[in-house]
Amino acid sequence: MKPITVWLTPPGPNPWKVVVIIKELGIPFEIHSFKFEDVKKPPFIDINPNGRVPAIVDPNTGLTLWESGAIIQYLIEEYDKEHKLSYDTLREKHLLNQWLHFQMSGQGPYYGQCAWFNVLHTEKIPSAINRYKGEIHRLLGVLNTALTGKIWLVGDKCTFADLAFLPWNEQLQALLDVPREEVLAAYPNVLAWHTRLRERESWGKVLEMREGLMAEQALEWNGMPKGVNNMKEYEELLARGKDA
Structure with a gap:
């Protein structure tokens, strides 16, 4: 290959x-x-x-x-x-795509806008910064609820859906000016999940x-x-x- x-x-x-x-x-x-x-x-x-x-x-x-x-x-x-990172059953296939779409339409854009207004934009606009910081917390809340009683988002193994969220969540400290573990302390299911992902070779x-x-x-x-x-x-x- x-x-x-x-x-x-x-x-x-x-x-x-x-x-x-x-x-x-x-x-x-x-x-x-x-x-x-x-x-x-x-x-x-x-x-x-x-x-x-x-x-x-x-x-x-x-x-x-x-x-x-x-x-x-x-x-x-x-x-x-x-x-290895997916399933071939109808239910799991579509749930995996659901979470990938949520990452693409939710996590990526909102985290990216927070990066722009809180880090890169010259003018500090409190309303914009607060909006996108708030959206990050809302999205973390969605993930925390979804991960209740679960190890991974879909099924019994790490999949591409889990991994898709990893790089942006790794940037939480830079985006919110708060240590990542402190941010995620309010979302214990996300903290445990993110820790598992970070530990992958x-x-x-x-x-x-x-x-x-x-x-x-x-x-x-x-x-x-x-x-x-x-x-x-x-x-x-x-x-x-x-x-x-």
């Missing part, structure tokens, strides 16, 4: 949803890491006209695909024939890869170059580079 190429910029959580599932399934892959300022430029814009990471190129099937949820569904359908290896790629580009925890605190400063840095 030829390796799948994963195109990504290292800071954001979405690419790592794909990578951790690839690692879990034992699929050969290689990472094409590039800078955030190049997401709207060739060659990446030729792969994903939306200019968002991740995207994959699979030489085994000739398919180029973007949108992390679509990539995950493809990887499961094409490469999880033994159902695949995630440890993913974090090592991410840290290496972040260091390679000299990036801070928030994805900005060292010494840059928000998007305005980042844009000014890029402008100075063009003028130099």
Whole structure:
């Protein structure tokens, strides 16, 4: 099997949803890491006209695909024939897709907006910050209820649905300015679930890869170059580079 190429910029959580599932399934892959300022430029814009990471190129099937949820569904359908991270029964198949859609439509967008308004946006807008912090807590409440009396979201094993939530929940401290364990203390079922996910060997290896790629580009925890605190400063840095 030829390796799948994963195109990504290292800071954001979405690419790592794909990578951790690839690692879990034992699929050969290689990472094409590039800078955030190049997401709207060739060659990446030729792969994903939306200019968002991740995207994959699979030489085994000739398919180029973007949108992390679509990539995950493809990887499961094409490469999880033994159902290591999935089920082949009707009920479980659709419940897994339900949770993946919830992650894509709920967790990702709301956590992302909180990251923008609370971390990256130059102007601090309390109403926006409070709204998206509140949505994070609402979503954690949904997960906490769903996990009552359960180890995993669906069935009796870790699946792609569980793993899809892992990278964004890993960012809770950065988003809310509160230690992750302190945030999750109010959601004990989520805390136990997230702890189980964090302890998986695949995630440890993913974090090592991410840290290496972040260091390679000299990036801070928030994805900005060292010494840059928000998007305005980042844009000014890029402008100075063009003028130099």
